[in-house]
Amino acid sequence: xxxxxxxxxxxxxxxxxxxxxxxxxxxxxxxxxxxxxxxxxxxxxxxxxxxxxxxxxxxxxxxxxxxxxxxxxxxxxxxxxxxxxxxxxxxxxxxxxxxxxxxxxxxxxxxxxxxxxxxxxxxxxxxxxxxxxxxxxxxxxxxxxxxxxxxxxxx
Numbered sequence: 001x002x003x004x005x006x007x008x009x010x011x012x013x014x015x016x017x018x019x020x021x022x023x024x025x026x027x028x029x030x031x032x033x034x035x036x037x038x039x040x041x042x043x044x045x046x047x048x049x050x051x052x053x054x055x056x057x058x059x060x061x062x063x064x065x066x067x068x069x070x071x072x073x074x075x076x077x078x079x080x081x082x083x084x085x086x087x088x089x090x091x092x093x094x095x096x097x098x099x100x101x102x103x104x105x106x107x108x109x110x111x112x113x114x115x116x117x118x119x120x121x122x123x124x125x126x127x128x129x130x131x132x133x134x135x136x137x138x139x140x141x142x143x144x145x146x147x148x149x150x151x152x153x154x155x
Contacts, residue, residue: 018078
């Protein structure tokens with residue numbers, strides 16, 4: 001897996017969702033079109049694992065969280081940036097999503113959940129905020145951020 005191939009996988013998703021409101025309808029669309037366990041989900045999950053093993057994804061670490069921005073916001077991704085984190089039963093830093101956030105939850109251990117949700121897509125609308133939390137084990141979480149916008153805050 002290389003960064004160019006990974007970008008191709010992601011644009012298969014972002015091409016379908018660019019310009020749509022970040023809301024529960026989009027979450028339902030993503031979970032219906034690209035369900036957990038489906039071929040697109042599996043391809044992205046396997047690509048993330050391979051990229052982490054190759055050392056170019058999740059190359060930074062702080063507070064027990066491995067992370068990194070792998071794609072800056074650009075036209076080819078519909079203006080979304082792409083970040084991936086590897087979290088094991090930990091809460092991350094509180095932050096706000098000025099434009100919203102789309103998460104793909106990929107549990108590495110059977111019962112791992114991200115913000116109380118198992119495998120699949122989770123959408124936070126514009127202006128939402130949280131302390132991202134993985135419980136019950138270890139998970140990878142892929143974040144799509146419109147325009148790459150994120151504000152680290154205090155809860």
